[in-house]
Amino acid sequence: MRELRIHGRGGQGSVTAAELIATAAFKSKIYSQAFPAFGVERRGAPVQAFVRFDDKKIRLRSQIYEPDYIIVQDSTLIGDVNVFSGMKEGGIAIINTEKEIDGGVPEGVKVVKINATSIALETLGLPIENTTLMGAFAAATGEIEFDALEESLRERFPGALADKNIAAARKAYDIVKGGA
Secondary structure: OEEEEEEEEOOOOHHHHHHHHHHHHHHOOOEEEEEEEOOOOOOOOEEEEEEEEEOOOOOOOOOOOOOOEEEEOOOOHHHHOOOOOOOOOOOEEEEEOOOOOOOOOOOOOEEEEEOHHHHHHHHHOOOOOHHHHHHHHHHHHOOOOHHHHHHHHHHHOOHHHHHHHHHHHHHHHHHHHHHO
């Protein structure tokens, strides 16, 4: 079983990203499970969402404490939350930033940095980075096929909005694949 933990702030679409990644995995013939961790969070407060992937049915229902992958939608969380907590050696951290990551990255964890905010602004006209980071996740991990991600986005969003989100995801996918 492989596990993803998404760190974001309320209103950034972390839960939506988890759901869409799980849907894309399912469309890629992989068992998947997505769920959020909610408390009394409000817009702007740190939130987490989780996704599990496996070749067989998933019966585990706990939070994810030792992820193979993390997505960090807002790099300012790195100073507020231990986003790298429990990461497995060989794991991949996808971080929305252009800046250097100052410490905290566990030994053996690969960091993929991408300026998802600028891609989102360019393609969507809004700083909503979740679909951009989903494209980066697909490229960096190979857990989901881009075609399945595109199909999931078309099911979730109508017409032109789907096209814009797919364009954002594709741009990030191509950038990460080109740098891999």
